[in-house]
Amino acid sequence: MKARAIVVEDEVTLREQLEELLARVWPELEIVASVGDGLQAVAAMQKHRPDLMFLDVEMPEMSGIDVARHASEQCHVVFVTAYSSYATHAFDAGAVDYVLKPISEERLAVACRRLQERLASAPAKLDHVIAQLAARVAEAKPYLRWITASRGANVRMITIEEVCYFQADTKYTLVALPDFLPGLGTLYVKPSTLPAGPFLAYDRDGKLVSSVYMIPLKDMEAHKGFNNLGAAQEKVDHVDMYYNAGHPGVSEPHYHVVIWYVSPDKAAALK
Numbered sequence: 507m508k509a510r511a512i513v514v515e516d517e518v519t520l521r522e523q524l525e526e527l528l529a530r531v532w533p534e535l536e537i538v539a540s541v542g543d544g545l546q547a548v549a550a551m552q553k554h555r556p557d558l559m560f561l562d563v564e565m566p567e568m569s570g571i572d573v574a575r576h577a578s579e580q581c582h583v584v585f586v587t588a589y590s591s592y593a594t595h596a597f598d599a600g601a602v603d604y605v606l607k608p609i610s611e612e613r614l615a616v617a618c619r620r621l622q623e624r625l626a627s628a629p630a631k632l633d634h635v636i637a638q639l640a641a642r643v644a645e646a647k648p649y650l651r652w653i654t655a656s657r658g659a660n661v662r663m664i665t666i667e668e669v670c671y672f673q674a675d676t677k678y679t680l681v682a683l684p685d686f687l688p689g690l691g692t693l694y695v696k697p698s699t700l701p702a703g704p705f706l707a708y709d710r711d712g713k714l715v716s717s718v719y720m721i722p723l724k725d726m727e728a729h730k731g732f733n734n735l736g737a738a739q740e741k742v743d744h745v746d747m748y749y750n751a752g753h754p755g756v757s758e759p760h761y762h763v764v765i766w767y768v769s770p771d772k773a774a775a776l777k
Contacts, residue, residue, distance in 0.1 A: 544568025578632035723759040
């Protein structure tokens, strides 16, 4: 018989990521419910009577600790937490396991192997673990370890160690990362020119290779002139245009107008 599990995580992106990782490390596992808060978790547990539960500790309203009280002796539990400062002490007894966010496939595989070994035995009584965990959470003042950020249609988890700085701009916060964008290089922009730009793009050697503007589709359809688009260098090699249906920060359809200062071959090499 297949083992049956519930996934409890209040952040949709992380919940989906956990489900994908579980499908890889334990293909036979049947996820009977995937929910986003503690109340739904308790209801799903009562409805499905699962063998095990992957349970987020930090959730609003009804926390993972509260859910664990209902799960005690009912199903095996793996806690999912962003903070190792209290997790390792609470779970050292071995009755339950834990994985840290951002979730590592290797660490999740270890937790799943341990779960498979425990399935032959009755679920543990969690009173002692819950008491330790609740005490640790109450006294802990955890620091921010990671953020989620949008790039185009994708959402990425970024550890705080990767962030160079945060820059506020109206309702959005721009995060400068040490990343090299394929096809564009490293981008810089003055906040006062957002969202249109120009975004100044540099290659890995720090050489300016292009300026990028975002032009609303409605302006293109109105045959509006753009004679005032500035070039950061006197010599322009060529110009490219790319359509974008919209992304976080700029929801309306628009074109990216790229003014290149290098040849098409050098532009194509920006990978």
